[in-house]
Amino acid sequence: MLELTFGIYPLSVAGTPFGLAVGPPDNYGKIQLALQDLKGESKKLFPRNYLIYTKEWESKMLSLADRYLDAGLLGDLTLGCGDWTHQQEIDIEMDNWLDFIRKVINRYGSHLASLQITNEPNLSFMEGSKPYILNALVEGVIAAKKETRKRNLPLKIGFGSVPESPAAVPRFWENLSKAGGKTFIDSVDFVGHNFYLDVFDEQPLDLKEIPASVKRTLRNLREKDLVTAGIPASVPIRVTENGWPTGKNPVANIDRSYEHQAKVLETIIRTIYNLRQELIISHYELFGLRDADSSKEDLFYQFGITRDDYSPKPAYYTFKKLIQELGI
Secondary structure (H helix, E strand, O other), X not given: OOOEEEEEOOOOOEEEOOEEEOOOOOOHHHHHHHHHHHHOOOOOEEEEEEEEEOOOOHHHHHHHHHHHHHOOOOOEEEEEEOOOOOOOOOOOOHHHHHHHHHHHHHHHHHHOXXXXXXXXXXXXXXXXXXXXXXXXXXXXXXXXXXXXXXXOOOOEEEEOOOOOOOOEOOOHHHHHHHHOOHHHXXXXXXXXXXXXXXXXXXXXXXXXXXXXXXXXXXXXXXXXXXXXXOOOOOOOEEEEEEOOOOEEOOOOOOEEOHHHHHHHHHHHHHHHHHHHHHHOEEEEXXXXXXXXXXXXXXXXXXXXXXXXXOOEOHHHHHHHHHHHHHEO
8 A cells, every 4th residue: 555755845945036035043952852852763764955056066066965974964955057147158068067967976876765856846037947858857867877787775765846837847747758868767766746735825725625725735746747758657747846835925925833734734635645656646745844933924934834943833743643643
C-alpha cells in the first residue's frame, strides 16, 4: 500500500515576486528540535532545501551545502538553474552545469534521499524565462542519474514543475517531450509539483472548495501534462512545495488567520492522501517550518507553521498529527 512520505522546508527565507522575504537568522538547534518533534520517534520527515546554480555562485552554493550538511538538513535537495533576475544571462555553459551536478552527488549523495534538477522550469518569470532551461533539465537529469548509478547510490532523481496557468511557459510539456527521449524518461524517478491554492488569488476559496481544486491540479498533471511529456504513469508525483501563509494578502488586503491556516493545510493534505494511490503520489513537502518575519503582516513573510521565534501556530500541531496518522 502506497503511503505518504512527508517533508518540509526548514529554513525561513522565502522568494517573492518582489525579492526575498528575510528576517531573524535561522536557529539550527531550534530547527532540529522542531523536526524531531514533528516526526516523533517512528516517522520520516525529510528536510527539503535548495541550491541555485550559476557559474559565479558555484562556490557559494557548495559552502551552503556544507552548512546544511553540518546542520543535518540534507534530505531532499533541489538544484535551481540560473539567475532569473539577470535578463542578459542567455547561456548556462552546459558542461559547467553538469559538472556542478556531479560535484553535488559526489560530495553529498550519501546524505541525500533525492536530488531534484530544476525547481520551477515551466514558470515564465523564474527558470522558465531562460532559453536554455529545457536542455539544462534534460541533460541535468540524465547526468544525475548516470552519476548515481556509477556510484551505486540509492538516490532518487527528478525535476520540478508548476501547474498550467497564464504564468506558465506555453507548450512546456510538449517541448519537453521533444527535448527528452528514452534515456531521459528512464532517468526520471519522480516529478515534483509546486502549487499554492488560495494564496495568490484576490478572491479566497471557501474551505469546501479546496478538495476539488487540489484534485483538479493533480489530475491535470498526471492525466494531461505528464502524458503529453511521455512520462509513464508509474513515475511518482511529489508535492514538493505547498503551503498556506498567515498575515495579509498585499493585493487583496484580506487577513489570513492562524486558525484557518491549520484548517486549509489539513484539508489539502488529507485530499492528497486520498488521491495517493489513484495518481501515484509519494510525497508531500510543506513550505515551510518558520515565518521569515512574523512582525510583517505581508503573507510572503508568514508561510511558516511556527512564528519567527519557532513558537508554534495551530497548524504546527495539525501537521504533526497528520505525519503521525498518514506518514511513513
